[in-house]
Amino acid sequence: MSTPKNNKIRYLIICLLVIAIIGAFVSEKVWNGSELPTSMSNGDTVNTEKQDEIRFLRLEDGKLVVYDGENNLLDTLDYDVLVLPQTWQQQLQNGGISFANEEELLSALDSLDEYDQ
Numbered sequence: 001m002s003t004p005k006n007n008k009i010r011y012l013i014i015c016l017l018v019i020a021i022i023g024a025f026v027s028e029k030v031w032n033g034s035e036l037p038t039s040m041s042n043g044d045t046v047n048t049e050k051q052d053e054i055r056f057l058r059l060e061d062g063k064l065v066v067y068d069g070e071n072n073l074l075d076t077l078d079y080d081v082l083v084l085p086q087t088w089q090q091q092l093q094n095g096g097i098s099f100a101n102e103e104e105l106l107s108a109l110d111s112l113d114e115y116d117q
Helices: 004-031 048-053 086-093 102-116
Strands: 037-039 045-047 055-060 063-068 073-077 097-099
Touching: 055 086, 055 102, 086 097, 097 102
Parallel strands: none
Antiparallel strands: 037 045, 055 063, 055 097, 063 073
């Protein structure tokens, strides 16, 4: 016989089972290392599965250069380092700036165009 109290108990049990299944799935991924974050020099974290999407902006011989997460040179940029924001200059002198992907890098570079004007 189905009473409102029994229906609430069934609903609660189903919700708890769904939560347990989701928790087990997430826990399995974390413990298997498939989604363990890696800490970056600027305090950000990135997913190691997407290492090839990471972009590093560095200063070499007075020029800005872009590397991917596997340390392959991707581009040399034509920016006057002296007009960069002071925080960027400090980060570049301390090893560079990391970005989670190319989109974030391009967005930051677009903001430089506005900063320079």
